[in-house]
Amino acid sequence: MISIKDVHRFSHRLKLLYVEDNPQVREETVALFSPLFASVDTASNGVEGFEAYNKNSYDLVITDINMPRLNGIGMIQKIREIHPEQKIIAISAHDEPAILLDLIRRGINSFILKPINLDEMLKILYPVCRDTDTQNVNMELFEALRKERKNLKRVVQALQAHLKTVEIKNAQISKISEEQNTFVDNDPFLKEYFAIEDDQGDENVLFMSDDAEEMKELLLSLPDDLSQYSLQNESSYLTSAAVGVGKMSRILYRYTPFLDPLAKNLEELSEMMSLNSPFASLMFQKSDAMLSLFDAVCIDLGLYVHRFTRESMAMRNIHHIHEPTSLSIRQIIQLVVPAESNECNDIELF
Structure with missing residues (x-):
């Protein structure tokens, strides 16, 4: 019963x-x-x-x-x-x-x-x-399984974006390493510059540990933010990337005026990213190439920060070191907002 x-x-x-x-x-x-x-x-x-x-x-x-x-x-x-x-x-x-x-x-x-x-x-x-x-x-x-699948899909997307970033970084490291070795070997001045233990100059710089750590974190998160933006089209990732670039610019401005050109390029890049117009569309149209350029910049800056955290270096000739990084940043800027000169218009994205 x-x-x-x-x-x-x-x-x-x-x-x-x-x-x-x-x-x-x-x-x-x-x-x-x-x-x-x-x-x-x-x-x-x-x-x-x-x-x-x-x-x-x-x-x-x-x-x-x-x-x-x-x-x-x-x-x-x-x-x-x-x-x-x-x-x-x-x-x-x-x-x-x-x-x-x-x-x-x-x-x-x-x-x-x-x-x-x-x-x-x-x-x-x-x-x-x-x-x-x-x-x-x-x-x-x-419903619980559906939500779990949705969460897993987001995790997989994040992992794919991270793996994609790592692959690009590895390729860029090899490429940049080869280019830097060739560049230094073929340029007697730079070869001598890197060989000197104590550069002669009127002003030296050594990054403060807090500034160095903050820049390292920003350089690690920047490629991941841009990868996530290219995959998910969420404006928060683009905003985070633009804010990170702006923070690095402000940190560099606090040091020697010899770093101002690099800081100014980063500042201009940050402003261009926050406009959310040509840059946003280009990130979708040519995401692999854009991520490669940003990874090259991040790797250069990472090596730059690492070196200036450990040793004080003369500023008189420092533009010879950060000039390649500045050129990479200018290349990104000119791709999004092409310069008026024919020379700049001839720059191609790989």
């Missing part, structure tokens, strides 16, 4: 709409339903029942058949038109085969005869509540 406890196991999370025109029967039956369900809403006829159904979400509808204004069969038909899978139990004092067949054709899940017998009611409620609760649990699990 089905007990109240058996039914409550599946019904206690369900919301019920109970429609009955007889006030006394409605009150007595609600007293039976209330301990079983999470909530019980009532209506006195089919019109009120359908209005309540349109305003709220119910797991189960239990309705009388013979009611004024709109009977139970009419209300069931309206409910089925908007929710074909709605669980519905009909209650009636009549057990004529014609009525039962009509209710079956309209898709009711079960049928209770008046007067309501508790044991019979529990027997009918049990399978309907069990199936409804199981369906709800499956829907909750499906």
Whole structure:
């Protein structure tokens, strides 16, 4: 025999709409339903029942058949038109085969005869509540899986962007290393400059450790922000990248005027990125090439910061070191906002 406890196991999370025109029967039956369900809403006829159904979400509808204004069969038909899978139990004092067949054709899940017998009611409620609760649990699990898949997709996108950045960085490191070795070997002045332990000059510079650490963090996050922007088209990543470039510019301005050209180029790059016009579209059209250029700049600046954190260097000839980095920054700027001179217009993106 089905007990109240058996039914409550599946019904206690369900919301019920109970429609009955007889006030006394409605009150007595609600007293039976209330301990079983999470909530019980009532209506006195089919019109009120359908209005309540349109305003709220119910797991189960239990309705009388013979009611004024709109009977139970009419209300069931309206409910089925908007929710074909709605669980519905009909209650009636009549057990004529014609009525039962009509209710079956309209898709009711079960049928209770008046007067309501508790044991019979529990027997009918049990399978309907069990199936409804199981369906709800499956829907909750499906929604949880959908959210988890969405989160995993974001993680995979972030990892792909990071791996893409790492691949570009590795390629740029090899390329820049080869170019720097060739550049230094072929230029007697630079070869001598890098070989001298203590450069002669009127002014030396050594980055403060806090400034160096901040610039290193900014140089690490810049390529990732731009990669994420090129993948997800979220303006927050572009804003973060532009702010990072601006911070590096302000840090460099605090040191020797010999660093002003590099700081000014970074400042102009930051302003151009925050305009969110040609730069944004170019990041989508030629994202690989743009990321490669930014990685080259970040690698140069990273080596630059690393060296000036460890040793004080003369500023008199320092432009020979940061000039290649400045040229890379100018190349990005001129690609987005082409210069008027023919020479600048001839610059190509790889």
